[in-house]
Amino acid sequence: MALKRALKSNIQEMIEGLDKFNSDPKDGTTRILFTEPELKARNYIKEEMAKVGLSVREDAIGNIFATLEGSDPSLPVVWTGSHIDTVINAGKFDGMAGVVAGIEAARLIKEFGQKHKRNIEVLVYTSEEPTRFGLGCLGSRAMAGELSLDKAKELKDEEGNSLTEVLESLGYDLAEFDQIPVKQGGVFAAVELHIEQGAVLESLEVPIGIVESIAGPSSFEVSIAGKQSHAGGTPMNLRHDAFLACCEIALEAERLAKESASKDTVATVGRVEVLPNASNVISGEVYFSIDIRDSDYEVKSECIDNLMKFIEEVEEDRGLTIKVEKINDDQPTPSDQKIIKILEESCTNKEIRFHKMISGAFHDSMMVGKFAPIAMIFVPSKDGISHSPKEWSDYSDIARGTDILADTLLKLANE
Numbered sequence: 050m051a052l053k054r055a056l057k058s059n060i061q062e063m064i065e066g067l068d069k070f071n072s073d074p075k076d077g078t079t080r081i082l083f084t085e086p087e088l089k090a091r092n093y094i095k096e097e098m099a100k101v102g103l104s105v106r107e108d109a110i111g112n113i114f115a116t117l118e119g120s121d122p123s124l125p126v127v128w129t130g131s132h133i134d135t136v137i138n139a140g141k142f143d144g145m146a147g148v149v150a151g152i153e154a155a156r157l158i159k160e161f162g163q164k165h166k167r168n169i170e171v172l173v174y175t176s177e178e179p180t181r182f183g184l185g186c187l188g189s190r191a192m193a194g195e196l197s198l199d200k201a202k203e204l205k206d207e208e209g210n211s212l213t214e215v216l217e218s219l220g221y222d223l224a225e226f227d228q229i230p231v232k233q234g235g236v237f238a239a240v241e242l243h244i245e246q247g248a249v250l251e252s253l254e255v256p257i258g259i260v261e262s263i264a265g266p267s268s269f270e271v272s273i274a275g276k277q278s279h280a281g282g283t284p285m286n287l288r289h290d291a292f293l294a295c296c297e298i299a300l301e302a303e304r305l306a307k308e309s310a311s312k313d314t315v316a317t318v319g320r321v322e323v324l325p326n327a328s329n330v331i332s333g334e335v336y337f338s339i340d341i342r343d344s345d346y347e348v349k350s351e352c353i354d355n356l357m358k359f360i361e362e363v364e365e366d367r368g369l370t371i372k373v374e375k376i377n378d379d380q381p382t383p384s385d386q387k388i389i390k391i392l393e394e395s396c397t398n399k400e401i402r403f404h405k406m407i408s409g410a411f412h413d414s415m416m417v418g419k420f421a422p423i424a425m426i427f428v429p430s431k432d433g434i435s436h437s438p439k440e441w442s443d444y445s446d447i448a449r450g451t452d453i454l455a456d457t458l459l460k461l462a463n464e
């Protein structure tokens with residue numbers, strides 16, 4: 050006897066149901082942490098969880114847990130889940146697909162009728178996106194013990210409200226904040242379904258991605274002080290052009306990523322501020338970001354070292370001052386091999402083709418991976434687009450991913 054198939058109609062109904070809670074429905078989906086639409090979406094999803102017979106609770110930062118009880122609730126629990134908040138003018142799948150798949154999977158397991166051993170929990174992690182407080186993965190970060198109450202007091206939104214003030218105003222009990230972190234061993238396994246947010250699966254025409262590793266991001270803020278002067282009056286050999294130094298560094302970052310020993314290295318200069326930003330002035334100051342990610346920490350570190358050496362050369366050659374501030378330098382998060390094996394078997398048994406890949410984007414699973422074995426299921430993103438109103442994943446693909454998820458959760462719950 051096997052689990053029934055996930056219902057595409059249930060998936061579609063819940064994703065469209067969530068999408069009604071939207072601050073800017075004319076332009077995709079906008080649902081920012083603890084705004085009215087987000088609070089209503091939380092209530093909606095809690096109702097959907099209760100409807101399939103799960104018991105729902107929340108912790109002091111608003112992480113939602115919906116439990117399907119097993120025969121031995123004392124055993125470490127099996128988790129699945131994702132997030133329901135978005136960036137501004139995003140799509141309706143990033144995060145939501147994983148939460149909805151979790152609820153549908155729990156329904157299938159419950160209706161299967163045979164009691165599993167471990168509790169299975171469907172989670173909504175609070176604010177995976179950094180939209181409101183400038184820091185992402187708030188809920189899962191707190192679970193990993195990396196967001197203390199003091200730090201939460203310092204996090205402010207644009208209006209100057211701190212995260213703790215907002216939590217308190219909504220009735221969350223800050224006295225329970227220190228109970229959020231999850232003990233090592235407390236979670237047996239955590240599997241997150243997510244849209245790919247890239248075009249690998251689509252280009253391979255494969256419906257399921259099994260994530261082997263979440264790339265570790267490193268980011269830097271760079272400032273260059275050159276010499277602002279007249280574009281007509283300053284001969285080329287007397288210039289200290291801050292913008293051109295930035296260009297050289299950006300191109301070198303690209304070259305290092307392309308020629309790195311790891312196929313997964315990516316480097317991006319995504320934000321550049323040029324001063325004074327005038328057509329007849331040689332720029333005197335430039336501020337820009339560098340983002341480097343890789344599934345291989347050693348290779349990434351070597352890449353960064355080489356880039357830093359190159360920056361020193363540029364500084365010397367062009368006679369300007371360059372300051373580099375490291376914002377973060379995270380390790381990649383490998384998936385758990387035991388969970389990967391169950392995912393592979395499940396795909397093989399159902400004759401569904403899969404592709405093993407890395408996740409270039411980070412997810413709550415990166416934080417959860419600090420205290421529990423994790424793995425992720427990817428479903429294809431149309432044209433690889435995400436964080437855009439054009440974001441699209443087919444409901445039938447999400448349903449297929451849900452079948453793999455349900456099967457895997459059930460097996461893990463009986464281990």
Ligand SMILES: [Zn+2]
Nearest residue numbers: 143144177412
């Ligand atoms: Zn997401």
